[in-house]
Amino acid sequence: MAATLAGCSGNSGSEGDGGGSTATESGGDDTATGTTTGEVDSGGTTITFWPAWGGYYEDTFSTMISNFEDEHPDITVDWSAQGSYAESRSAVFTAAKAGNAPDIAHLGKNATILARDTGFFTPIGDLMPDLDRSQYLGAGRAWSTVEGTTWSLPFNNSQILLYYNKNHFREAGLDPEQPPTTFEEVRQYSQQIVDEGVADSGISWPNVNWWPMSWMAEQGQVYFNERNGMEGEPTETYFDSEAARTLYDWWMNDLGDLYHYPGKNDWGASEKAFSQGQASMHMNSSGGLAYLLGGFREQGIEIGVGRLPTPNEEHNGHAAGGAQVWVTKKDSRTDAEREAIRKFLRNMTGAEQQALYSKSTGYFPAHSGSVDVLEEQGFFEENPLYRTSFDQLEAWTPGPATGGVFSGTLPRTATAVVDETDNMWQGKSVDDALSDLDSTAEEQLQFYERRDL
């Protein structure tokens, strides 16, 4: 096997051949599948789909897939949820290497370049050349095209929202209808909450890369050069920038103990601090809106939802979180299967299905038509808290900082960001930590050297 791996290292650029290792190792398997499907051609087509999320989101996938199958009785979707973005990534890559990849994979946006560079995927632009990409909302669409090639389609998209406890706001003498919108206001509100003895801390959010990344974007600052990797392989990072210092100075020094630190990558601990009343404000993904509101209501908390606070009054929007759908390369795929995949993707990212996904989860829809669908259904009147998320979306302006972050090292860079943020919280100075982070991230870029691979 080592010999095969070594052999494939030379031919990274070519698009059609599936990469040396895939072709060699999976040849037998693929042929077998192809023959079988050929024989049952009249009986319908089966495509495989691996959604990243299980648990709370699995029911929604199940409904959407049955909707699709009802509309297209000749197509069967064989699907299995993977658990998380990280698990989905390792499962899909490992399966693809062994020649058992699903037709359609659901991968977190952080993995965009890594996925492209594996050579396991077919650009969506090749599969669906007549697809009108302008039907998708800009903020969600942003991650899918790199260096002029459309690799994937937006599926679920999220932004950061501020959740706050209205009862606490009243007790602290704050206006429960006026959440803070700037860094300075967050500090003032938190101070007042703590001074009034309402909670131990003002605010909590997880130590996750998405926050610094978003606050850099809100200030128009890219993570990587080459327009955030959009126009070529990045070689430099900007963690020693003014924007980074601004956000960390506020986080570590201005807020300091007014912030409840929940530990590295621990979303649950941050939610808990909020739901148990140790912090009066909490930031989380809009993708958790439905699930969080349900949980907080159960705990008897009256919830307000505000926008992501920014360093000043300006809101440029931030790089959307969430995931995209990718189509794997398979030489043995029949025309019927290709057509089934196209139908599935159009359907799942279409206005109706995306409206359904959006209202069951809180993710903002990929399709611009979904907003109208939701308006017509009177969804926003019944669920005014979802409105903020859509308002915030409208403030999104396209640009290199808000359009996605394109580096194969991003998952690793995210780890480095979390580690250095943790170091700062343990007492390392912001300047030292940022300069160390900058050199770590640049070393990662050097190590990655995609063109070598």
Added chain:
Amino acid sequence: MEAYQKKWQAVGLLVPTIVAVGAFFYWPLVRALQLSRQKTIGFGARSTEYGWQHFTTLATNPDFQYSVGASFAYAGIVVSISMVLGLLVSLLIYRMETYQSFYLVAAIFTYALSFAVTATLWKTLFNPSVGIFTETLRGVLGLVGISLNLDYTTNPLWAWVFVASGGVWKLIGYNIIFMVAALGNIPETINETMRLDGLGWVKKLLFVYVPMISPTLAFLAIVNTANSFFLTYPIIEVLQGGPSNTVNILIYDIYATFSDGLIGRASAKSIVLFVIVGGLTGIQLWISDKFAHYGGA
């Protein structure tokens, strides 16, 4: 009598073992060695030959050196505490005349739980603000006027307590099973002699029981060491390496590297771990051969 009349009978009976060990131990080891000499992205999606560079980078990387040191510290702490505590509990159980099996089960059930369960349990008990254990301890310390930082996300020492206590809790049951069995094998005549001589329990323990069960203790020391190098990552995953990665012991470091998709580098680290544990086991076996009492003259 000859056990097997023909050579092929013996070979036939050995084949399943050889196949299983080969497929699940030696082949992965060979693969790990191959991978450790490659640079990979995306869980081995693409790779290039990288020679011994992973090893040379690791040798000079202070974070990795810290991880190796921390692994030794962790193993030292967990093995010594769980052996000593395990022995004391075993003696208590051994001396019980009624309901002995009830106490035995109560002491060993922790071994039956998986590390993932322990990790979840510990996370709940140690929750910095609402954990039962943290709250109780804080209350008790408060009575005597002591205030400590009992938050595993910010206090490295407390993060170590978190991880090490989880490791001990998990391992101690295993030790008790073997220790109680070993104590049960001590001939009754020896106990009687000790009674007649009027030996105190400390002397009994140090000069009779420990030497008598020394082969078991040697075996446990070896197995515990390997265990604590290999099986604890779920507990550390809760801490994500601990504050400033102070609890980033080797097995978690490997797991984290692997999660980053860097199969080559993770393989190199796992080879280092393999060599360390292999070496330690060798040393322990050599020592126990010299000092453990295996009966006879």
